[in-house]
Structure formats: C-alpha cells, structure tokens
Amino acid sequence: MSRFVDRVTIHIAAGDGGNGCASVHREKFKPLGGPDGGNGGRGGDVRLVVDPGVHTLLDFHYRPHARATNGKPGQGGMRNGSLGGDLVLPVPDGTVVLTPDGEVLADLVGNGTTFVAAEGGRGGLGNAALASRARKAPGFALLGEGGEERELVLELKSVADVGLLGFPSAGKSSLISVLSAAKPKIADYPFTTLVPNLGVVTAGDVVFTVADVPGLIPGASEGRGLGLDFLRHIERCAVLVHVVDCATLEPGRDPLSDIDALESELARYTPALQAEHGGGELAERPRLVVLNKMDVPEARELAELVRSDVAARGWPVFEVSTASRDGLRELSFALAAEVQRYREQLPEPEAARVVVRPAAVDGDSFSVEPDPEAEDAFVVRGAKPERWVRQTDFNNDEAIGFLADRLAKLGVEEELARRGAEPGSQVTIGRMTFDWEPSTPAGVAGVLGRRGTDQRLYSDDRIGAADRKSAKRARRTSLDEHGRYIGPEEDDEEDQR
Structure with a gap:
C-alpha cells in the first residue's frame, strides 16, 4: 500500500577532498627536477533539487542516510585529482528545509530549484602549489578537508490553489472526488483521510488545484488530532473553503459553531514562512463556505436557517450535494474566479532561486x-x-x-x-x-x-664541477721520476710496483 510522508529527518554527508601529492620531478640528468605534486580533487556536494515527478518524501523515510563521493588524491607530474561527483536528491515541489532546531534554511518551490544541503571538502594542495621562493622544494603536501555532515528536517507543504477545511466526515474527500479526477479514500467514519489529497479542477479556461486537508478539530493548532501535521498544507493556498456538514447528528454542533471553531484554530496557527512566500496571515485569505449534504432534507432546512448569518460575514455561500452533484458547477466557477483574481495580483514570475543566508564569518579572526x-x-x-x-x-x-x-x-x-x-x-x-x-x-x-x-634542501654529497676539473688538471700534471706523464692506468701500474 502506498504511503504519504510529509516530514522526515535525513543525515547527509558531502564527499571528502582528496589529499595533495608530494612528488619530485625525476628525469635523466635531473635528479632534483623540482616539485610536481598535483592538488587533490574537491569532494562532491549534496544537492536537493525540486523534481515534478516526486510527490512525497517516502524515499527519504526508508533511506535517510546519503553521502556524496570523495575527491581523488593528486598525483605526480602535475596531475590533479578528479572531482567527487555531486549527489542529487530529488524532492517534491513545496519542500521546506529546516535544521533540527527549527531554523528555516530553504523553501524549495518551482521546478528545478536547487539547494546545496552539504558542501564537499576542499582538496589539499600538492607540493608544486606550495613552492615559494623561501621553500623551493616542499617535501610535504596538504591533506584534503572532510566534507560537511548535517542533519536536516524536510517538510512538505502542498502547493495548491484551494484548500478544503472542515471537521472530520464533513464531506471534503467526496467533494474533491467529484470536482476532479482524484480518488481519495471515502468512508463513513471520522479521520478517514490521513494524508492530503490533491486534485486538478478545470472551470472554463482556468485550471487550478484543490487540496483536501485531513479533518481538523478544536485544539489542532496545539497538536490535537492530526492538526499540526497537516495545517502546514494550507499555508500556500490562495483560497480557503469551509466545508460544513449540515446533516451532522452530533450534539452541540451546527454550521456556525463549526466555522467559528476552525477560524479560531487558523488564527492561532501562524505559518512559519508567511514572510517568505508572500501569503500573509491566514485571516487575510479569501473564504468560501460550502454547505454540504443538501440531498438530506434536514440539511436543507438547516442551511436555510444559517445561510443569511454566514453571508453576513461577507463570505460567498454555496449549497451543494456530492451525491446528487447539485451546485458543483457554480462552486467550481466561483473558485476559478477567486484563483484567477489571486493570480492577477502576483508579480511577474522570475526564475526559481534559493536565497541563502550564510552566517557571517571573519576570515582572519581567532x-x-x-x-x-x-x-x-x-x-x-x-x-x-x-x-x-x-x-x-x-x-x-x-x-x-x-x-x-x-x-x-x-x-x-x-x-x-x-x-x-x-x-x-x-x-x-x-x-x-x-x-x-x-x-x-x-x-x-x-x-x-x-x-x-x-635534507635535499640543505645538504648535497655530490662532487661539484669545480672539484672535478681540479682533479682532472692534477692528473694531467702528474710526472714520474724520469719526467714522463703518468695517466690513470700508468698511476695504477706505478702503485703496483
């Protein structure tokens, strides 16, 4: 059975940098040809990239550990080590990257948006790069640096135009199933929906997405029920729709009290990214109210009583029935108009990018x-x-x-x-x-x-050219007792006598 995972903790490690090489060029008649050790290669980075083909964080749930490849060490002959390969991890659109302490590092929205989650270690310098006027032939090289290791939290916040809100069993899953081609699980018991469902709706020339958020109850903003796990999925929605069950038999519940309870939870829940994705407070989002289950006679009577009170709040009210499909056409076009109005207010789209806020570092401070x-x-x-x-x-x-x-x-x-x-x-x-x-x-x-x-830098046992010339001159001037020149072979014969 497929699973929907929208929050995971991953442990990633970038590749280590390769060590530099300490080498001396060797060639005939050049015993000390100078340093020629190459630099080590840089370790690979770990990158998170938005992939439209990925819709859940399930892969990270089963494989939370990932590591990029290391850089190769340098070699003699001025050969640098090869770079480590970057590790690319595809994530769904709407993924938020946080530290374990809750600090937001990146909000990944838009196909191809990339975030470098861990940087590879720098490769060590070879002795050729370390040579200077004071140290002409270094007999050492620098080691490569270790790659960055991090523990990150990934949260998925659905990117939808319309969010359906309501108590458990209010009919949200049924509504999204008739508005779109989505096929969520539908049953007659509370909390049937355990994961958000997304559906695509077409109304005239407008195409928009609808998110079915699992049922909310009083105290959801404080962690009761499934509230905290799924309230994040409405942060990006342009329009919020209250789906009210007008045929409920629970005592103490009516359409107005249900709406007030959910509005109270929305007011207490503050989106962590409202300043970054520009959505503003949830209280400022457009609202529509759907009085559901109009196929039940008692529900239609209750709707007639509360319709004027709901409309007095300035919210459009629609009476629908997912069973008979009454009122769905009007609702879909009203949602399309609200979504179109929201899109017209948005600025011109720009290339997706990640704003990185690195911590200030004083390079020479200690x-x-x-x-x-x-x-x-x-x-x-x-x-x-x-x-x-x-x-x-x-x-x-x-x-x-x-x-x-x-x-x-x-x-x-x-x-x-x-x-x-x-x-x-x-x-x-x-x-x-x-x-x-x-x-x-x-x-x-x-x-x-x-x-x-x-010691090659400070001592040399080889005989210099001047010493060799002096020895050769001395041999040429060597004479025996009769005044004859004695060469090297004759010197040996004289010694034997």
Whole structure:
C-alpha cells in the first residue's frame, strides 16, 4: 500500500577532498627536477533539487542516510585529482528545509530549484602549489578537508490553489472526488483521510488545484488530532473553503459553531514562512463556505436557517450535494474566479532561486582562551587555524613547520605569549592537542631558523664541477721520476710496483 510522508529527518554527508601529492620531478640528468605534486580533487556536494515527478518524501523515510563521493588524491607530474561527483536528491515541489532546531534554511518551490544541503571538502594542495621562493622544494603536501555532515528536517507543504477545511466526515474527500479526477479514500467514519489529497479542477479556461486537508478539530493548532501535521498544507493556498456538514447528528454542533471553531484554530496557527512566500496571515485569505449534504432534507432546512448569518460575514455561500452533484458547477466557477483574481495580483514570475543566508564569518579572526579542562593549557578557536590543522600531516615535520609558520604569521603565537603561555604548555586547535614550542622570542615575529626534514634542501654529497676539473688538471700534471706523464692506468701500474 502506498504511503504519504510529509516530514522526515535525513543525515547527509558531502564527499571528502582528496589529499595533495608530494612528488619530485625525476628525469635523466635531473635528479632534483623540482616539485610536481598535483592538488587533490574537491569532494562532491549534496544537492536537493525540486523534481515534478516526486510527490512525497517516502524515499527519504526508508533511506535517510546519503553521502556524496570523495575527491581523488593528486598525483605526480602535475596531475590533479578528479572531482567527487555531486549527489542529487530529488524532492517534491513545496519542500521546506529546516535544521533540527527549527531554523528555516530553504523553501524549495518551482521546478528545478536547487539547494546545496552539504558542501564537499576542499582538496589539499600538492607540493608544486606550495613552492615559494623561501621553500623551493616542499617535501610535504596538504591533506584534503572532510566534507560537511548535517542533519536536516524536510517538510512538505502542498502547493495548491484551494484548500478544503472542515471537521472530520464533513464531506471534503467526496467533494474533491467529484470536482476532479482524484480518488481519495471515502468512508463513513471520522479521520478517514490521513494524508492530503490533491486534485486538478478545470472551470472554463482556468485550471487550478484543490487540496483536501485531513479533518481538523478544536485544539489542532496545539497538536490535537492530526492538526499540526497537516495545517502546514494550507499555508500556500490562495483560497480557503469551509466545508460544513449540515446533516451532522452530533450534539452541540451546527454550521456556525463549526466555522467559528476552525477560524479560531487558523488564527492561532501562524505559518512559519508567511514572510517568505508572500501569503500573509491566514485571516487575510479569501473564504468560501460550502454547505454540504443538501440531498438530506434536514440539511436543507438547516442551511436555510444559517445561510443569511454566514453571508453576513461577507463570505460567498454555496449549497451543494456530492451525491446528487447539485451546485458543483457554480462552486467550481466561483473558485476559478477567486484563483484567477489571486493570480492577477502576483508579480511577474522570475526564475526559481534559493536565497541563502550564510552566517557571517571573519576570515582572519581567532580567539585564545584558557582550557577549562586542564591547567596551564589554552584553546585556539578560529576558522583558519582549525582548517589549517585539518590540512596538516602531523607525521611530517616539515608540514608541522609550515603550520607553525602560518600560525605565527596570523598572530596566534603572539597572542599565546600575551596570554601567558610558556614553552611546553598544552595548546588545542580543533581536535589536535600539542605542546607549544614558540618559534618567536617574546612574541616578536621573526623565525629563528629553517624548518623541515627534507635534507635535499640543505645538504648535497655530490662532487661539484669545480672539484672535478681540479682533479682532472692534477692528473694531467702528474710526472714520474724520469719526467714522463703518468695517466690513470700508468698511476695504477706505478702503485703496483
């Protein structure tokens, strides 16, 4: 049996960036041809894209975990790693993306609207990209960054022009079944409709959609019944229709009290996205009242009594019967006129887009605070220091030295010294804790010595060209006791004698 799911929690992870490559170009007669390690590829993003062929969030209910592919590591010969493939997750039109705390991240309306839910990690730089005038042949590369991992909540809010409201068993499902080709479940007991039903109605030249919202009861705006789960489906509706059961036998109920109870719930329910999708308060939406079940004699008598009171509120009133189909034509054309009037008030359509509101980030800002869990220890927080630590291979001393240079240039060492840090103090940056050994005396910027373990940069056992020429000249001037020249072979014979 098919299921309708309109709220899910998903766990997504973007791809990790590939590591950079530390490589030296090797060619005959060029033992140190220079660094040629390529950069790592960027990890794939996770994207949510509106697909008109998707109508429910059921797939995410069964598969809530998703991950994009990682970027490939760089290689020698200036070869960069390939990029990780983006993971595209199709979602229905009207999907709202929220954080677990309820913060709205995106409202996805319109075919093809895209939201980057998780960004892939950046690839690490190879040693070719790290080469500089001071460090001509780096013996290290940067590690790739991990992809973003997030937990998100997806909510589906139906995109319909007309929303049918009413108590359970008021006849909403029957009404949408005769107005459109929709085939909802219809039975003679309350709460038969457990999921919203959408139908397409044609009235003259106007085509519009109608949403059948499950029955509401007093207290729905506070979570009673199915109210909170389905009130969200009327937020985008241009016209609200009260479907009133004029043939109910429940004591204490009549058309006016039913309308007042539902209006009270609508007034208490505030759409979370009213400012973004421009619908305004629900109290400002046009209303129509449908007095249903006119095929029952008692219902027609009750309708005659309350018709004038309902009309006094300024709402059009229609008496219909889904059994005999009386009054349906007039109702459909009245709904089409209201929908057409609403559409004419809308601004010119623009290309669908997502407004992203990223949090403000100070690129070079950082803070140094005492570590509450250890004595004489400090914690460094900041976007750049934490990212640099993630990129560092702590098995390579030269890479550690490069990290220290970057931290010193940013001012971290100077701030640690000002805070009273001493050599050997524990410093935590991100997930890494290490003993601090200052490279600058008293916080004065100035590197004391060269760092690194790549001895190719500092020592060379090869005999230079000048030394080879001097040795050759000395051999040519070698003479024996008789004044004859002694070549290399003759030197060996003389030594044997």
